[in-house]
Amino acid sequence: MLYRHSCSRRNWLYNIIYSLFVGGAHRSNADLGWEIMEDEDKEAEEQEKHERKVHTSIFAVRTTAGQEKNVANLIAARVELKNLPIKAILVPEAMKGYVFIEAEGPHFVEEAIAGIKHVRSRVPYGKVGFEEIERYIVAKPVIEELDENDIVEVIGGPFKGMRAKITRIDKAKNEVTLELLEATFTLPITVHADYVKLIEKAKKGE
Secondary structure, three states, rough: EOOOOOOOOOHHHHHHHHHHOOOHHOHHHHHHHHHHHHHHHHHHHHHHHHHOOOOOOOEEEOOOOOOHHHHHHHHHHHHHHHOOOEEEEOOOOOOOOEEEEEEOHHHHHHHHHHOOOOEEEEEEEEEOOOOHHHHHHHHOOHHOOOOOEEEEEEOOOOOOOOOEEEEEEEOOOOOEEEEEEEOOOOEEEOOOOOOOOEOOOOOOOO
16 A cells, blocks of 8 residues: 655645736737646645655564454554554565555654554664565565475365375476366376465475
């Protein structure tokens, strides 16, 4: 979730008033339109420069396990209501009990989470480097977690719900060859790696 704040339109309004009451007799509607567009472009450029200069950090907030998404939604609603300079809210699926907030400073985070149900606290000195949470943002291909002889469950296709053992992995094609464990006879099948879910890692020495 990303929040951006628009610039003041005061200068834009002054230019319209000046054009209408001072220079209006000598300007066409087209001239006025171009002037407004130029002012808007300048304001957008200044806002972009300001955003590039603003330094933000990522802060960890401890929550009740299982309530991370509810907490994030409540924080997002407060950010919108109070127009707080919160840039992003991250809820990692793989990390229970934590929400990460990108903001310009810890005081903005405290204002955003104060009194929110299921928030336990902001982690003291809880600045987090982007590299530490990058693994929760960038999805890792399923096939990278698989090895031969791993036990998996087929989660798609005609064999959905059946357990199998991996006998071969083709990373170039992102495919795995399986031996169905519940079949009455040996039946090797080849499926896309996204169609399996790891159940049990192979024991060492197998």
